[in-house]
Amino acid sequence: MNPTAERLAFRTEEKKGTTSGMCPGYVQTNMVTLPKEYAFDFLLFCERNPKSCPLVEVLEAGVTRPKTADADIRSDLPKYRIYKDGVFQEEVTNIVDYWQEDFVTFLLGCSFTFEEALVHAGIPLAHQQQDKVVPMFKTNISLEGAGAFTGKMVVSMRPIPNDYLDQTLAISGQFEHAHGEPVHIGNPADIGIDDIQRPDYGEAVEYNDTDATPVFWACGVTPQHVALQAKPSLMITHAPGHMLITDEVDPYYRS
Amino acid sequence: MNPTAERLAFRTEEKKGTTSGMCPGYVQTNMVTLPKEYAFDFLLFCERNPKSCPLVEVLEAGVTRPKTADADIRSDLPKYRIYKDGVFQEEVTNIVDYWQEDFVTFLLGCSFTFEEALVHAGIPLAHQQQDKVVPMFKTNISLEGAGAFTGKMVVSMRPIPNDYLDQTLAISGQFEHAHGEPVHIGNPADIGIDDIQRPDYGEAVEYNDTDATPVFWACGVTPQHVALQAKPSLMITHAPGHMLITDEVDPYYRS
Known part of the structure; x- marks a missing residue:
């Protein structure tokens, strides 16, 4: 379609569902x-x-x-x-x-566009494999306010197998109109996330933290939150x- | 200073003059x-x-x-x-x-910043050598309007010796917050300029069009004009x- x-x-x-995975390549x-x-x-x-x-x-x-x-x-x-x-x-x-x-x-x-590119490059995305909505977290990263709009950044998290980290950064970095490079890689506590299994939005995903590293991207829920x-x-x-x-x-x- | x-x-x-050439390197x-x-x-x-x-x-x-x-x-x-x-x-x-x-x-x-870099690289700027305000022209290049603000682009023109054209493009292209790459190179008529010796703002400069090519940059007068x-x-x-x-x-x- x-x-x-x-x-x-x-x-x-006729349809009312998520647009995830629809029309690959289209923004x-x-x-x-x-x-x-x-x-x-x-x-x-x-x-x-x-x-x-x-x-x-x-x-x-x-x-x-x-x-x-x-x-x-x-x-x-x-x-x-x-x-x-x-x-x-x-x-x-x-x-x-x-x-x-x-x-x-x-x-x-939105991040759907770079997710397609990651999957296309053979990088497994845990939330897709586990049929979950990507987990999203409020952080302690301050945004630059404007008038009444101010607050903290919301991020999405995808655990990336360690062997694929460099490739993930290189690919997502090319999507400057879809959040681009990650804002943080590694320890969730560094950006104010206490429990990676309790997201503020979306659903928790399982991963093995010896083989994979949590990678955090700026998230389109941020403007709604703010x-x-x-x-x-x-x-x-x-x-x-x-x-x-x-x-x-x-x-x-x-x- | x-x-x-x-x-x-x-x-x-104590001072009221142009800031041209002041505080090199500062935006x-x-x-x-x-x-x-x-x-x-x-x-x-x-x-x-x-x-x-x-x-x-x-x-x-x-x-x-x-x-x-x-x-x-x-x-x-x-x-x-x-x-x-x-x-x-x-x-x-x-x-x-x-x-x-x-x-x-x-x-x-504003273009002062990239002009300094051009001069620093040894590229002669005719308007500086002739002690003129850079010549500026209204063009037929349409801008994308927003509400009441709409109109045509104003450009500044610098004749660049042909041997320095590539270097000029490479240098000015690095100044994305100061108009960046030229919008046009060569024949003024292509962008609706009838007479290169009759600028709409600034002053005309002399140059030999067998040795030099007119190069046109988006100009900070545009927003005022619009x-x-x-x-x-x-x-x-x-x-x-x-x-x-x-x-x-x-x-x-x-x-």
Whole structure:
């Protein structure tokens, strides 16, 4: 299935599941939609924290069709989450009834793209093998704040077999619009993670720490985490794992 | 003289001249100050056009002290220009009386930094040898608009001796926060410039077009040019050639 067909299936609600593994090679993005009064501060926050918030595209107030995807962002993702004053309200399959003309939408790079490249290179990913959602952790790594948006970085963790560490760094480093190089390798306590078996988001994965090393990447949950602490009157995001599939082929897969 | 001493001389109005050639190796920046209502659109414009508007730093509403310079941006540049509704009002040596708490300030990379590196490498720059302000031209190169901010790119032109072309590209390409690689090399008509001896800003330079080739770089006048067409109620910029000298040493000069 190509991006157009998958997005149509989401629009008609024929499909509602995760986009993980769909349309290999095509860039998938996180989505954050905010009223325009918050847009400058959030854009500046992304600009100041590019590893956590790699900007793929910004849709100006009222714009519903991205340039990177022939899509309607109100209906063409499988699932959305609605937050009011920083409190989760509900999960919905489209946001047509919530849409306001002053909504600014941010599309941010996500790790699905570099995960595909790692798997393609023969590097095993424990969470995929164990059929889990990648484990994510709050850290003590401070972000550079902008206006009301400030806080700590959230990271995803993948245990990488020691023989594959160099190759993993080299490959993920090429995805600068999808979190790029890891932010930390090794001891979880160094970045404020007390228990690697108790993630804040996603699910714990099993691994043997004599053969594998935990590797931590900046995570697309960070902007949601930070935005919720800022308590905007209304915020809409994709549901975790339920991304926008764009029509852009990642440069890594071109030619 | 170091950046601190030079900025103090501007603050006390002991000096009011161009910063060209001052504090070699230190990053100098263009400055654009706008009321917050325009800040999201202008920041997005910079994000979408990084060659013309390379962001060095954004100072949030009311902030007068940058992180990149131990300075007060209301007084520590030699000269400023005030524009109302897109119309030039006056040139002033400080903006203390104009300052508003909702002012957002953008510091953008400038070509002074890579010019120093070219000269250091032995590449002659005609405008410096002829003691002229570098010639600048409006082009037909469209920029990607954001809100009210849209228009064409302004470029600076330096005739480069043919033997030095490769070296010039290699050096300037390393200054990604100061316009980086040229946007065009050769025939001025290709980018909509009718007469290379009649620049839109700066002064014409003489050169022999059998020995040298005109090379065009994205220019820091572009954001001013575009912002003025957007006619913001109030806009303050540095006076051309009268930059903020920061405390940051360009990575090119480090180690």
